[in-house]
Amino acid sequence: MPTFDADGISLHYETHGASGRQMLLLHGTTGRSTSFSPLVPYLRDEATLYIPDLRGHGRSGHVPDGYRVVDFAADIASFIKGRMQKSAVIVGHSLGGLIGIALAATSPELVTGLIIEDAPLWLRRFSVRDGSERAYRFFSDLHELCVATQDEAELRARIARELPEVAARETADLPSRLATIDPDVLRMSFDNSLMDHFEIDRSLASIECPTLILQADIAQGGSLSDEDGGAALELLGRGQLIAVPGSGHAIHEDNPQQMSRLIRGWLAESGL
Secondary structure, eight states: OOEEEETTEEEEEEEEOOOSSEEEEEOOTTOOGGGGTTTHHHHTTTSEEEEEOOTTSTTSOOOTTOOOHHHHHHHHHHHIIIIIOSOEEEEEETHHHHHHHHHHHHOGGGEEEEEEESOOGGGGTOOHHHHOHHHHHHHHHHHHHHHHOOOHHHHHHHHHHHOHHHHHHSOTTHHHHHTTSOHHHHHHHHTSGGGTTOOHHHHHHHOOSOEEEEEOOGGGTOOOOHHHHHHHHHHOSSEEEEEOTTOOSOHHHHOHHHHHHHHHHHHHHHTO
8 A cells, every 4th residue: 555745644545547537535534545445446437546544544644633624634735736746536525525625625726626425514513512412422432442442353342342333333344443543533523623723614615616515314324414515505606415315424335336426427517
């Protein structure tokens, strides 16, 4: 797995495909590059795919107290300029969607198009504690576990025993992902400091590139409400929202073929 030095932060990444179009896939909190494995076979012929482990995740470097949306976005800007060397379509899931918003707003020359996959846009109105009890408990409970141990086998046993609802809805590789995560990623998620110096609405209003919002099914664990999706569309100059009924928060895992079909159609309509 190759690495890139993003101003002193080692980012591990995968590449797939060999098209002239470039696409950068950004995972969510606790994810890693392999989180997009279900989607890769459906997109590798559409673009050259670059899929990094974000700082603090997977094999990438750790930066204690350095996991704000703006920190992640700075890494990705450096990666695009230094490794990809031309602008890209960004696909961002959850946290990755927030990073994509920040980057498209502050570095428009690096982003030709933006796909926001079920990002928690309710953070435009609430802190994590006030906006989602489930998200707050998820991050705080996992932080407590990771501070206690990052042994994968022990994490697997404790999650099954102490957090059966998390075990039931997460993929089986969660313990493996947590074994390499910096616990500060989780802390800064539940204490809301990941949002420092980043305003969603102001950033959305600054985005000039075509933007597609993919909305998962709230009844299946989706994060994006109709209210926040609608508000985002009003702020975007060139936005489109498509709901994916029946899909949980990770559309790329639940419905990769449908997601790829929606992406291909949108790329064609947008002339990207």
